[in-house]
Amino acid sequence: MSLLIPFLLFSVTSFAQELAPATCDVQLPSFPPIPTLPNPFELVNGTAVADATTWSCRRAEIRAMLEQYELGIKPPKPSSFEASMSGNSITIRCGENGKSISFTATIRPPSGGGTGPFPAIIALGGSSIPIPQGIALITYNNEQMAATNPGGQGLFYQLYSTQIGGLMGWAWGVFRILDALDALGPESTNIDPTRVGVTGCSRNGKGTLVAGAFDDRIALTIPQEGGSGGPGCWRLAAYMKERGINVEDARQIVTGDQWFAPYFKNYVDDIATLPHDHHQFMALVAPRGLLVIENSGIDYLVRLVSHGSSHCMMPASQNPELTAFVNKFLRGQENVDTNVFKTDGNFDFEESEWIDWEVPNLAE
Template sequence: MKFFITALGLVSLATAQEYSPTPTTCVVNNATYPKSAKLPDPFLLADGKRLGTKDEWACKRAEIRDQIQRFELGPKPPKPTVSATASSGKINIVSSEGGKSASFSVSLKLPSGTGPFPAVIAFESSSIPVPAGVATITFPNHDVAADDPHGKGKFFDLYGSSHTAGSLIAWAWGVSRVIDALEQLGPDTTKIDTKRLAVTGCSRNGKGALIAGAFDDRIALTIPQEGGSGGPGCWRIVADFKKNGTRTEDATQIITGDSWFSTAFAEYAPDTTVLPYDHHMLMALVAPRALLVIENSGIDYLGPISTYGCSIAARMVYTSLGAEDAIGLSQAAHGTSHCSMPSSQNPEVAAFYNKYLLGQTDVETDVVKTDGKFTWYAPQWIDWTTATLA
């Protein structure tokens, strides 16, 4: 895959697509890797070849997408037939497949001016500040797929209640349908510039926002807030964190509650060292597009050392693609006030919006900061090096 520089930063030539198709030279198979307590090498293909070029990274992305859907999230269906109408600050989206239809609506709040405007797609609502000049699209993700029980919501009305997808990938499917609708209606109707879209959400919605950004290349900026485990946290690291007696959310706990993950994930959750990936590779699916991870280091349940270490590992992929300044991590403790971002994190949020949605190219976004009271020892988790991709 080739890349080019625009006023909005480093972006893929495939941004007009939901995600870039698997190159014909790739072989994406169901091979698995040896069980590993360390984070799997994101530069190693299933056939044992280590990546040497950016074109080969396109093959690895396809492999990661396949693995995460197969083991954890469930399949994201391809684009159905989509139709959309807009009126009075609402966009109604109808998806049709196999003789069935399902619809949901999003609300649209525009800034003053003529547009077209960049926009953030916010899961339910945005709990981070949205700057002036950016529109807000409120996405009702729980209408698309319910937390519990499995099989409820508009996604399952269309694909059947027995579909194995968890609600997280169903939400990502819904975000893609929102973008389809925006493209179909066009900027004359919506006043939205679909080349400048962000997605955000907090807690479970932060997990959903990350997965939406990972599975749709049309999203320029992804900001998961306090997503913790199942989002920007690595399963292996949080399991070790819990083993030491800390009350935190790990895979074994997460599958007993809401239906966020595929029904298949229950088989792998008790021992995530068997997975051929971890969530540093989920975050790497966003690369080289912009990703800002906002976390609360003061809540053990969110696994702050896991989200920190996982982000550091993902950053190594961004570095290999020449996009290190397109990934940021900000952890700040604010007690038990979950999804209430402190003002100390405003500068990095503003910087990412300014650079990747508002086109301010001179903004500094190369940020990694934490006030977490933990020790991160990279060799415990990473026994591979950053590849130099030609």
Template sequence: MTISPSRSKIRSAVIALAVAVLAVAGTAAVIGPTTPAHAAATVEDEGIDCPVPNTSVPASSRLPDPFRKLDGTRITSKTEWRCRRAETRELAERTVYGQKPPKPATVSGTVSSTSIQVNVSDQGRSASFSASVQLPSGTGPFPAVVVLGGFGADTATIRNAGAAVINYDPLAVGREGTPRNNKQGAFYTLYGANSSTGILMAWAWGVSRIIDVIEQAGGTVLRPDATGVTGCSRYGKGAFVIGAFDQRIALTMPIESGSGGAPIFRGIPGESGSQPLSSAYGEQPWLGDAFSSYTGNPSGLPIDTHQVIGLVAPRGLFIMENPHIDWLAARSGSNAALAGAEIYKALGAGDNITYWSDVSDGTHCASRSEWRTPLQQNIQKHLLKTGNAAGTIRISSRKQGNLAEWRDWQTPVLTDGPTTPPPTTSPTPTTPPPTTPPPTTPPPGGSCTASTSPGTVWGDRYNTAVTVNGASTWTVVVSVNAPQRITTTWSGSASLNSNGTVLTMRSNGSGNTFGFTTMTNGNSGARPQITSCTAG
């Protein structure tokens, strides 16, 4: 986003408003009961095993109901959110950002007190990039905040709060100033210069690979379970997408992200002076190529940015906006926050979201005193786990949203429901209780049968479930044809060959079903084949 200096010369007086219902003036609104911080996940995407039906969403000028599944029913429990979130993620990839590929075949690198080196290879291609590290005082390992682009973030406050700063140059991963059919950077070196994925998602992929390397380093310098992300302007857009598409991010903090960032797409055409969607799409290849169909018709989008906020939920989120520059669409941003806060409340995490546009300085990407305390509080709560400050919403009277104008749905009261553990790429075998007699082992070479239930193809990946019959212990071999490859498995003891084309899955006491995700790599017409099923 390019902002001329004249846009920042706007008077600075603002009035703080409570905005839970947009009715009480002069105070900050706490949006939910005080609850502990929700920890980041241990995997990039907990919903990788969720089937997503290939169902269209009717066009609407109102914000889509974030609780309504693609089959038309509404979720009633918090445990259903995992797969409802997976639906939203797929729709966002398909229509707004482009696909984020899963972890490459090989990720390696190093972490030191001054730098992180990332090396990746996939499908016969390799790329590398690095980031510098600034540690706070004290003894590590430290939580860390990834800062995009080097400006707009209050890095002094971040370090003084006890978190390291990872200075990430997103342009090394997805370069600006390139045509859509010749994108450049580490991401496109691996996945092709004509990839339809926009550079915001490429930047998100790069941060995920940084987290991979931090995890591999064993937590001697930086903690792998306490990563935040922030950035301003175009890098605020990036921070927003990064936090939404990697559930290992514990704290997401976009600053003045503007059109293509947090503000609702449906609100931008009617907000005077805001950057048009066509401009945000055309200025740089930030958004995915598919978004071109919606720049003049955001009502046709199956999602909006309040649901991208829902992808972050229930983890920490601190949205900072500037109401003095019309180009930044802060009114649409406040509506996104108000609608997104409803998702947080439904999940029992209403105090994990903070929105703040009540600032006096109108300079773009300035370091603001009003944000300093909530920044410290969010780092303490979500990264250090030493605080429990409640989230607040403070909307400037200059850009006051009104959620009632944008929704025709109500927030459900979700039950806790049963606990469903997320899939992992390396399941731990389950040992049967000592009192349970071992299953009878059939003669060597005994047979069983296995049948597949293919999932819906989205982009270039799909999920497949396998059901085994005729044996209580078994080994199933599944094959795919290159350039397809199997990337993720669940509910079994898995081993893959070097290029991911042959999966050997063994029973591990967790039942007679398992599943896996296949990257089609442009070969979506082919399907995995059961090579053999052997009992015992």
């Protein structure tokens, strides 16, 4: 089993429920190799992050690094957008530069009845976590949007560049579902668009994290067993690989599935040259909810940041934590304890070997 909340999340959720907007001129310089986990709390110009405003700018920098070096550039909302509802099916039509696509998302009303509007969870590839009573489930075919193999195939690439990785294509579909929920309104969908989460397991767990990190409308992000390329840090995967552990590292991922932008290949042979890592990726979700479910029983998933069960089979022992996160971030209940960090593994992770920076108190 696994329940992991990154330590960074504790530090950045405490200062506010909403991030203060900031005007930030993001210019990414050349970076020296960084063998340890890069400092999330220092701007690229060397300025320390000490308050909500500078953290907002740092978030913009981290997003820019992820887009430029790993994922591909997130496209904006398309210039042409329409959404319609028939029964429990939403049809979404998008157009750009004279080209158009359409896809559907299906709403499964919550068990237990009720009148709504209901909170909902969007599940990439279907849900392998139990959907709590009173929560609707929304699904769409993310592989139709961007195929895992071959790369550059799918509806997304009929509108946008093949220099954008498949994970961003999957997340783009989630963004458009959120647009549809906003446009149609609760009177048509019976969904509360301000209380929507996203989940997915394995490769869909990677896509889940991309969606949650790049759209602040998502109230709760639940990546399950995303491993490397998801919550798992590239540097830790490389460390484990060097020690003979059968982990999926960056080099292996880019020679197989087409989840990342083609230019990510420039960094995989020396991952220290990548100016960011995925502890920063997860921190982008704050101050919204993030519940990371991993698996220490599968080395492939970077078990230094995991816990053990069958793949994509969440044990019932984790239900209390899932319920707590749903209650707080989707149902809006206050005074719910969501500070949880658990593992059933016996790992030799030495924090001092990877972290040479301190976490500031952004509440001050």
